Amino acid sequence: MVLATASMVVLSVQFDLSEALRRWTAPWERFQLDELPAVLAVLAAGLAWFAARRYVDAGRELRRRKLAEAQLETALAANRRLSQQYVRLHEAERKSLARELHDELGQYLNVIKLDAVGIRDGRGGSAHERAEAIVANCNHIHAALTSLIRQLRPVGLDDLGLGAALEHCVATWRTRLPEMRIVLQLVGELDDLDEALTLTVYRLVQEGLNNAAKHSSARHVVLEVARDGTDVVLSVSDDGRGADLAAPTAGLGLVGMRERVGALCGRLEVASEQGKGFQLRARIPAHGSC
Numbered sequence: 001m002v003l004a005t006a007s008m009v010v011l012s013v014q015f016d017l018s019e020a021l022r023r024w025t026a027p028w029e030r031f032q033l034d035e036l037p038a039v040l041a042v043l044a045a046g047l048a049w050f051a052a053r054r055y056v057d058a059g060r061e062l063r064r065r066k067l068a069e070a071q072l073e074t075a076l077a078a079n080r081r082l083s084q085q086y087v088r089l090h091e092a093e094r095k096s097l098a099r100e101l102h103d104e105l106g107q108y109l110n111v112i113k114l115d116a117v118g119i120r121d122g123r124g125g126s127a128h129e130r131a132e133a134i135v136a137n138c139n140h141i142h143a144a145l146t147s148l149i150r151q152l153r154p155v156g157l158d159d160l161g162l163g164a165a166l167e168h169c170v171a172t173w174r175t176r177l178p179e180m181r182i183v184l185q186l187v188g189e190l191d192d193l194d195e196a197l198t199l200t201v202y203r204l205v206q207e208g209l210n211n212a213a214k215h216s217s218a219r220h221v222v223l224e225v226a227r228d229g230t231d232v233v234l235s236v237s238d239d240g241r242g243a244d245l246a247a248p249t250a251g252l253g254l255v256g257m258r259e260r261v262g263a264l265c266g267r268l269e270v271a272s273e274q275g276k277g278f279q280l281r282a283r284i285p286a287h288g289s290c
Contacts, residue, residue: 078255097148104144108137154202161191162198166205166225173209181220182209188227197284200260201225201234207257208236208280216240216278227286236280242272257282 115130115137157165163186170184193201205223212218218240226233254270257280261268266284 079259081255100144100148105141108141108144112137154199157198157202162193162201162225163190165202166223169202169205170209170223173213177213180213180218183220183222185222185224186226187224190225190227190232193232193286197232197264197286200264200284201232203260204234204257204280204282205236211278212236212238212240215243218277228283230286232284232286234280234282234284237277239277242274242276242278 112134115134119127119130154165154169166184166186170182174180174182190201205225208223209221212221216238218238221236221238224233224235258268261282261284264284266282269281270279271281272278
């Protein structure tokens with residue numbers, strides 16, 4: 001557009017285009033054809049302004065796209081690390097479960113079998129002593145199974161509801177961390193939530209307490225779970241040393257929590273500064289679906 005304008009100026013000076021145009025258009029003066037250059041100049045200015053605006057918009061859109069691509073790449077990298085850690089944790093759980101089953105159940109079942117065979121064949125001690133040994137070994141197996149079930153599924157979550165399960169979870173953490181004051185506040189009806197939302201809230205509380213114990217060195221932790229209209233709101237705050245959220249971290253606790261909350265169309269917000277504690281807030285639709 002600039003080159004065309006400059007060329008037009010040169011041609012106008014060289015060939016007296018304005019005077020020639022006035023002579024050529026004199027018979028049609030009623031149509032005001034001699035005003036055509038001014039109209040073309042306004043049109044050219046409008047086109048130049050439109051082109052400049054499109055150029056600026058295109059540059060802005062390109063920057064937004066690059067930023068979105070960078071954010072997407074970061075999210076994909078976090079998801080890859082989360083998937084890898086999930087596989088490692090899954091395999092570790094399988095190994096742990098297999099070891100517990102072998103060490104606790106397998107050996108004691110074998111001892112029970114030997115005692116039962118001894119009772120049947122009438123050898124190796126009195127039947128009463130062997131029966132007592134069988135009872136003791138069965139009690140040990142029952143305790144081991146209860147421990148394994150607690151690891152696989154939160155205690156009381158199905159029978160007693162979310163509120164009681166959270167209270168039991170917090171009581172367990174209070175026993176583990178007597179130097180940390182943990183306050184749990186439950187507001188509204190929480191026991192009629194669906195299974196996915198109930199389990200998500202429970203795991204978020206677990207992870208929040210785990211982070212406070214491992215990273216924050218906090219003395220005071222406040223947990224609040226509330227039914228707020230159509231949403232369930234969970235907040236975890238502590239008075240620990242805080243964290244730099246912009247700094248890279250190898251941990252995937254927050255990523256896992258975001259995945260859980262995002263899967264239920266919720267929002268997770270995290271705020272923290274060095275020396276000013278850590279605050280986590282999640283809002284999830286109470287119906288538990290998008």
